[in-house]
Amino acid sequence: MSQPTPMAALPRKLRIAVFNRTFSPTGGGAERYSIALVEQLSARHELHVFAQEIDHHWPGVTYHKVSAPLRKPRWINQLWFATASWWATRSGFDIVHSHENTWHGEVQTVHVLPVKHSLFQGRRGVRRVLRWIKVVTSPRLLAYLGLERARYAPQPGRQVVVTSESLRPIMEAAYPASRPALSVVTPGITMPQLPISASRKSEARAQLGLPAAGTCLLFVGNDYRKKGLEGLLRALAQLPGEVVLAVVGNAAHIAEFRAIADALKLGARVFFLGALKDVGPAYEAADALVHPTFEDTFAMVVLEAMAHGLPVVVSGPRYCGIAGLLAQGTNALLLDDPRDAGELARVLGDLLCQPALREGLSRGAAAFAERYQWREIAQQQEALYFSAVAAKALPR
Template sequence: MGIRIGLIFNRYRSDGGTERITSSVFDALAEDNVEWVVLTRRWGGVLPPNVRVIECRPFAIGRRWRLRSFIRSLERHLRTLSVDFVQSQVHLPQVDIFRADGGVHAEWLTQRRRAAAPLARWWRRFGGYHRDKLRMEEQMYASARLKAVICNSQMVLEDIERRFPDCRAKLRVIENGIDVAHFKRDARAQEIGRQTRAQLGISANAPVFLCVGSGFERKGVKTAIAALAKMPPQAHLIIVGRDSRTAHYRRAARRHRVEDRTHFMGSRDDVRPYFWAADALVHPALYEAFGIVIAEAMASGIPVIASTRTGAARAMVRGGETGQLFDSLDVNGFARAMRAIAERDVDACLKSRMACEAVAQDYSVERMRRELLEFYDGFR
């Protein structure tokens, strides 16, 4: 195919969902002669052979200064960058393609305000950092250079259409894909799941719910903990991911008197043992453009209880056997769904597993690869 793509990425962390998808895109297109030149603040992962990284790390203190310094550094590099076209996951008017992996920033702020204290709502509305981000978003969507926007879910496409209707013709949905077989719940996986439970002191018959993702505010961990408190005392919640305010969420578990049933595992390179140990994924995200953990959970054979503002869940949850959707702040709704999962019999569990695995087949890396190749070939 012979394409050289400039990719602008804010910061690469190996444990992030967006980063895992980016890596899978690199791998999926590696044999199709697609070369990437990545401009980023920091690269923290393994460097594939078809990827060259340019780190843009000007000195800065504070996130607003850091953002502005990063943008100025990007603009300098873009003036001399030799690529076929520039794709960005950062809002910039100097790009040809925008990949909206984070959805719409204005929509994220709207959803975030619903769960915030009054002072935090005021600060996020009038603080300089978010004003800069909103201005950048508006300038990019108004840019004459912008030719296409890759939306990773139908939900994101609809959010962009609603806020930036002039861009409707530029929008294309290409949903993320995973290595479905990597998460298959075979006999070995089931044994690993049992061992994981045992390591955490959880009995084989106890209902186990799982939250996966860093940035606990966005992922709705507060709602998950509150819902656990409404469950029978044998139920457990495993939380995989990192957050600078983890101590705050540990205190929340203590306030709800579920600290002995809430397991904070930190960041993990391999989350499969926790999927295989769990009965369901709980994902009350305030706003999640896609949510790769939804696809990973279903490939692992477990249903998903998620928010209505999670793109992948809206596409993949297709009836009670695959999960349920609620408002991200509906603690009672999440608790009811979790209780229903805990009360299933063996036949219901088997039907749910088969339904989830069937849905996951539509979200393979190979399907994503085909759609991306078609898109890039047509874009040229």
């Protein structure tokens, strides 16, 4: 990646449009990523946010509500958003930065696995032919693939940003033409005041309605299934009764997973908190984060928890991008198979029974997080903006 432009020597102030259908801190990691960059860069550049749902206010940022005449099916809304945002920003901006599957934008940040990869990875011969038949008979898949192909097509100044090194080879395999434009800009954090005092932990638990005593594990994720909550509940059933679980994320899944908790006789030990605008109190209230995800290109929640000095138990690099940066037993405990509730219960049991392990992981987590602060991440993003502007100015 090119070196960041020194903060005191910017060539000029840029007019930047940012696309994100949901611009709210409760939307998930991708949304918090885009929000943090907007906040960091708004004092230095003119930032305009284009979104269908806006729950954010920041000095110096201009917000543009994009209509949503048809929310479902989602692929039609995606086409609508791509078209409407293109029309609104086809001129007048130095940089268009998209966090969505749209064809318009010099900077395209990729937060999830490419649709093409998910559809065709590992399929050969008849299986690949059958998959193509499925695609050509599905307007939804054709729309997503068409948008994706246009999104990553080479253009003057185009920068394709992935959020982890583990996502880079996947992008290169799915869209080889994007290779020269690829860069990695990971999520970042703003370090809280550490250590978390006993009084702060107590106040956070009271604020969230969590038990004052006992060990509190934390799960944060909007897609409870993909992030492995069911396996975590089954592991919790094997742990001592004083261990409780706080679940933060999309309230739409609560009824289904509360039923699973009740079937495991965990009703009094699991606290569904729904989506929180500020997850900070949940990190302060918890004793460890558990993230047995099946698929995460980075997992921003893990970094946020580490910034709060929490020991983290997280799926290994095969499943989770940030795990490739972590060291087993030094700053995290990595799971070989997040679907194995028995393995998860054993790892959590070791964590709970070994105070020295918890303390070492806490120190290692905070030291790791220190290297990923938003002010440095924003400089990397800013350098890509100026690189794109310079490339667009070159004779074709």
